[in-house]
Amino acid sequence: MHAGLLTALGILFLAVMLFPIYWMVNASLQPSGNTLTAGFFPTNPSFDGYATAVSQQGKNLVTSLLVSTGTVLLTLAIAAPASYALAQFKFRWINAALLVILIAQMIPGIVIANALYAAYNDLGLLNSIPGLILADSTHSVPFAILILRAFMIGIPPSLVEAARVDGAGLIRAFLSIVIPISRNSLITAGLFSFLFSWSDFLFALTLTTTQAVRPVTLGIYQYLGSEISNWSAVMATAVLSSLPAIVLLLIAQKYIAAGATGGAVK
Amino acid sequence: MGTKSKMRSFLAVAGVASLALTACSGGGSGSTAGSNSGGDVKTLTVLDSYNNDPDKSILQASIDKCAAQVGVTIDRTTVPGKDRMQTVLQRSSSRTLPDVLMLDNPEVKDVASTGALSALGDYNVDTTAFAGNSLDAVTQDGKVYGAPVPADTLGLFYNKDLLAAAGVEPPKTWDELKAAAAKLTKGDQYGLALSAAATYEGSWQFLPFMWTNGGDETNLDTPQVKEALQLYVDLVNSGSVSKSVINWTQADVKDQFVAGKAAMMINGPWQIPALEASPNVKWDSVQIPINKAGQTPTAPLGGMVWTVPMTGDKAKMAKAAEFVQCTGSKDSQMSLGKARHTVPVRADLHEEYVKEVPTMKTFTQQVENARARTGKLGKDWPKAATTIYTAVQLALTGKASVQDAFAQAAKG
Amino acid sequence: MPNMQRINRESTPPVSAPRNTLSARPRFSRENVTKALFVVPAAVFTVLFFGYPVVKNITMSLQDYTTKTFFTGEAPWVGIKNYATIFGSNLFTPALLNTALFTLGSIAGQFVIGLALATFFKRRFPLSNFLRSMLLLPWLLPLIVGSATWRSILDQDSGILNRSLEGLGVIHDPIPWLTSPAVALSAVILVNIWVGIPFNVTIIYGGLQDIPEELYEAAALDGATGWKAFRNITWPNLRPVVSVVLVLGVVYTLKVLDIILGLTNGGPANATQTLAVRSYQESFINFQFGSGAAYSNVLILISLIFAIIYLRANRRAVDE
Numbered sequence: 001m002h003a004g005l006l007t008a009l010g011i012l013f014l015a016v017m018l019f020p021i022y023w024m025v026n027a028s029l030q031p032s033g034n035t036l037t038a039g040f041f042p043t044n045p046s047f048d049g050y051a052t053a054v055s056q057q058g059k060n061l062v063t064s065l066l067v068s069t070g071t072v073l074l075t076l077a078i079a080a081p082a083s084y085a086l087a088q089f090k091f092r093w094i095n096a097a098l099l100v101i102l103i104a105q106m107i108p109g110i111v112i113a114n115a116l117y118a119a120y121n122d123l124g125l126l127n128s129i130p131g132l133i134l135a136d137s138t139h140s141v142p143f144a145i146l147i148l149r150a151f152m153i154g155i156p157p158s159l160v161e162a163a164r165v166d167g168a169g170l171i172r173a174f175l176s177i178v179i180p181i182s183r184n185s186l187i188t189a190g191l192f193s194f195l196f197s198w199s200d201f202l203f204a205l206t207l208t209t210t211q212a213v214r215p216v217t218l219g220i221y222q223y224l225g226s227e228i229s230n231w232s233a234v235m236a237t238a239v240l241s242s243l244p245a246i247v248l249l250l251i252a253q254k255y256i257a258a259g260a261t262g263g264a265v266k
Numbered sequence: 267m268g269t270k271s272k273m274r275s276f277l278a279v280a281g282v283a284s285l286a287l288t289a290c291s292g293g294g295s296g297s298t299a300g301s302n303s304g305g306d307v308k309t310l311t312v313l314d315s316y317n318n319d320p321d322k323s324i325l326q327a328s329i330d331k332c333a334a335q336v337g338v339t340i341d342r343t344t345v346p347g348k349d350r351m352q353t354v355l356q357r358s359s360s361r362t363l364p365d366v367l368m369l370d371n372p373e374v375k376d377v378a379s380t381g382a383l384s385a386l387g388d389y390n391v392d393t394t395a396f397a398g399n400s401l402d403a404v405t406q407d408g409k410v411y412g413a414p415v416p417a418d419t420l421g422l423f424y425n426k427d428l429l430a431a432a433g434v435e436p437p438k439t440w441d442e443l444k445a446a447a448a449k450l451t452k453g454d455q456y457g458l459a460l461s462a463a464a465t466y467e468g469s470w471q472f473l474p475f476m477w478t479n480g481g482d483e484t485n486l487d488t489p490q491v492k493e494a495l496q497l498y499v500d501l502v503n504s505g506s507v508s509k510s511v512i513n514w515t516q517a518d519v520k521d522q523f524v525a526g527k528a529a530m531m532i533n534g535p536w537q538i539p540a541l542e543a544s545p546n547v548k549w550d551s552v553q554i555p556i557n558k559a560g561q562t563p564t565a566p567l568g569g570m571v572w573t574v575p576m577t578g579d580k581a582k583m584a585k586a587a588e589f590v591q592c593t594g595s596k597d598s599q600m601s602l603g604k605a606r607h608t609v610p611v612r613a614d615l616h617e618e619y620v621k622e623v624p625t626m627k628t629f630t631q632q633v634e635n636a637r638a639r640t641g642k643l644g645k646d647w648p649k650a651a652t653t654i655y656t657a658v659q660l661a662l663t664g665k666a667s668v669q670d671a672f673a674q675a676a677k678g
Numbered sequence: 679m680p681n682m683q684r685i686n687r688e689s690t691p692p693v694s695a696p697r698n699t700l701s702a703r704p705r706f707s708r709e710n711v712t713k714a715l716f717v718v719p720a721a722v723f724t725v726l727f728f729g730y731p732v733v734k735n736i737t738m739s740l741q742d743y744t745t746k747t748f749f750t751g752e753a754p755w756v757g758i759k760n761y762a763t764i765f766g767s768n769l770f771t772p773a774l775l776n777t778a779l780f781t782l783g784s785i786a787g788q789f790v791i792g793l794a795l796a797t798f799f800k801r802r803f804p805l806s807n808f809l810r811s812m813l814l815l816p817w818l819l820p821l822i823v824g825s826a827t828w829r830s831i832l833d834q835d836s837g838i839l840n841r842s843l844e845g846l847g848v849i850h851d852p853i854p855w856l857t858s859p860a861v862a863l864s865a866v867i868l869v870n871i872w873v874g875i876p877f878n879v880t881i882i883y884g885g886l887q888d889i890p891e892e893l894y895e896a897a898a899l900d901g902a903t904g905w906k907a908f909r910n911i912t913w914p915n916l917r918p919v920v921s922v923v924l925v926l927g928v929v930y931t932l933k934v935l936d937i938i939l940g941l942t943n944g945g946p947a948n949a950t951q952t953l954a955v956r957s958y959q960e961s962f963i964n965f966q967f968g969s970g971a972a973y974s975n976v977l978i979l980i981s982l983i984f985a986i987i988y989l990r991a992n993r994r995a996v997d998e
Contacts, residue, residue: 082720464945
């Protein structure tokens with residue numbers, strides 16, 4: 001098929017998928033923030049929502065960025081070695097461990113949040129970025145382990161063994177052989193960890209009690225609830241909060257593409 | 267921080283307090299209400315759910331006034347209304363309740379029955395000035411646990427231009443309501459909008475019809491209650507009310523009204539600022555229509571309540587009670603009521619209030635006859651509320667007849 | 679086990695104490711200690727952040743746990759009373775059925791569309807990488823905003839979907855997306871499919887990237903292209919990724935809550951009640967935390983069954 005035609009088709013698919021997001025942008029520009037009388041285009045745009053959002057959410061965006069980045073690092077630090085172990089070591093309890101990880105995915109977040117609140121309160125982790133990073137990692141660690149393990153299971157043991165013969169310790173072999181080979185899957189797992197954490201709302205809600213540390217999702221939520229909802233500010237904040245993440249997505253995609261074309265296994 | 271020590275002192279006090287509430291109130295606490303004891307208290311923590319402007323800053327101004335009066339600074343936290351109870355429970359279990367806590371009035375009895383709130387009488391807070399119906403929601407076993415802030419309720423808003431164009435008078439009875447709604451329905455415009463969502467909001471909106479007709483939450487299987495449901499069903503089946511009402515929140519209802527897609531709506535005065543922000547919609551309000559002559563329009567009483575949680579720090583609790591006492595003052599009630607389009611809960615203020623805020627005339631009358639949701643059932647109210655919204659949903663979607671809806675919903 | 683012994687002997691560096699290598703219990707060899715270090719962080723994290731909450735959830739389901747408990751700390755033991763309550767409820771069977779339909783429908787839709795889009799984007803064309811990364815956008819949307827937007831799109835009277843379909847002449851009467859008990863579940867599934875597509879596309883795309891290009895080149899020489907190449911090369915090589923995607927999909931979908939709460943709140947007339955919604959409503963609307971925990975435990979049990987099936991299938995695949 002002609003490449004231009006493929007691009008056109010791709011744009012069409014994307015347009016269908018992203019229509020709700022366009023609709024949200026449309027809503028954010030409506031004076032009342034509602035789309036009941038809106039046409040397909042915001043003919044009479046109002047930027048009040050954006051003014052509110054920009055003046056109130058800047059700091060929260062930075063908080064979200066710090067928490068999400070921290071979650072990616074912590075998740076990969078915990079998950080990468082564990083995944084390698086589950087993929088390559090012949091421990092007898094591996095199936096049991098996998099079962100535990102699968103079940104861990106299943107626990108409703110609210111159950112975790114409730115238990116954590118009391119513990120955090122005693123440990124002084126409420127309203128702290130490390131506290132949120134740890135909690136948000138519950139979204140991503142089990143997931144990252146499953147994803148990474150699925151990739152690492154395909155790594156030929158001979159690669160590592162060769163390095164060991166050359167005198168490298170297990171940890172060094174892991175760092176110098178396994179990690180570089182798994183770059184693609186690490187980026188995928190990291191990407192999703194970032195997104196999980198970025199869109200987390202439950203822990204932001206339950207584990208922060210002041211304005212000091214407040215991820216942007218909670219900033220959005222603050223515009224809702226109680227008795228009046230400021231939809232244009234909500235939608236505008238949602239649009240703004242997507243921007244930094246979109247930039248990161250584009251950068252990360254570049255790396256995935258680079259890794260794929262560079263060839264992972266030489 | 268001092269969390270640990272606070273916890274320990276809490277445990278020491280709470281053990282005694284929960285066992286001997288009555289003894290406490292008779293004893294030494296009388297003196298703590300005095301102005302110079304507890305003078306070492308410099309800060310009070312406050313938790314409320316007015317998390318959005320303009321309400322957030324309006325309440326801040328009101329809080330600051332009373333804080334200055336009792337001589338403390340305030341450390342205030344706001345949470346979204348939806349998560350207020352969850353926050354309260356978490357803080358309750360971790361012994362970090364605020365010194366002053368704002369609850370929604372139907373929550374007070376439930377929280378009070380856990381032992382987490384102190385009775386205002388223990389600090390000699392005078393609650394006699396509050397209107398009787400506003401105290402129903404906060405009185406448990408003869409003790410008052412909260413001071414209501416100015417209240418809201420439900421009424422019938424109508425679009426003056428649309429009614430005038432159709433030659434329709436604002437309806438006073440159910441028959442007039444049905445006729446008016448039918449006449450006002452044309453094109454993509456419905457006669458009436460209301461919320462019948464599968465949430466407490468849906469129950470809250472059904473109550474004015476149910477109560478006005480003599481229905482009662484202690485027994486939902488009565489003709490009075492079913493007639494109110496029949497009204498809903500008639501309105502929806504005749505096409506005067508959108509089938510979508512089963513998913514609409516009250517904010518959605520307001521959006522429909524503002525967009526000119528509904529000529530009338532059931533809603534509350536907290537929507538007035540939003541209505542005033544859309545000057546092209548000319549509106550007025552009347553009380554909830556009645557079914558038969560002689561009935562009194564009876565809507566639910568809405569609104570928040572200031573309470574003093576059992577934090578264990580006696581000096582702070584006494585200071586918090588002083589603060590709460592101040593919020594019930596004429597001055598505080600009047601200024602907050604004017605700023606937020608809510609009705610002061612002191613009968614002695616109503617005349618002056620209506621004079622200053624004429625748009626609130628209807629709602630002031632409606633508040634005077636309003637009923638507290640938890641007045642009769644206390645902490646069993648949530649169960650009845652669930653049955654009500656479920657029955658409304660079953661009937662409006664045709665899954666059950668009006669006859670069977672409540673019985674079927676109660677089995678859920 | 680014999681396998682491990684072999685690797686051990688070959689790979690243990692001579693510096694490590696020979697006594698250990700020869701001892702009858704090689705479990706404590708330095709090699710194995712190092713190996714254990716790989717899983718220690720994950721194990722500690724799991725115990726603290728998953729183990730404790732689960733245990734708490736189980737005990738909670740056996741107690742009369744209400745608002746009062748939070749303040750007094752008292753939660754009388756009631757045995758299996760909470761389970762009796764939820765199994766006896768009129769809503770249990772419909773909620774179970776809805777959970778099954780919701781999960782099956784969502785997974786099928788997400789996976790098929792995800793696979794199709796991933797295959798499509800694997801072909802190189804101008805902007806393909808950019809377009810594919812933009813596909814992740816729905817993920818960035820907080821679910822609460824996403825469901826509010828969808829609710830406005832699906833509104834029966836003024837929603838843009840019905841307005842467009844009517845404008846195009848596809849339908850004559852507006853479809854009651856969220857207002858008819860017969861349609862609402864499908865509409866909720868539709869939105870959940872939309873939410874899940876980015877995830878499926880990305881993971882499957884990653885799996886497709888890992889299939890060596892040479893396989894396709896070799897197959898092309900044999901005349902296998904298009905559908906044939908997909909069936910003979912893509913699908914078998916993708917299987918490990920597919921099974922991960924599907925099992926994760928099931929596990930995630932079972933506990934979906936925000937979308938349903940945002941769209942219908944379990945209505946109309948309880949038509950979109952699922953076990954997760956029941957659990958939430960029992961705990962945080964009715965404050966019956968014991969019953970709420972019992973519902974979550976039923977959910978955890980169901981996913982446990984799925985997990986076991988998955989692992990069994992996995993082991994069989996490995997054995998082959």
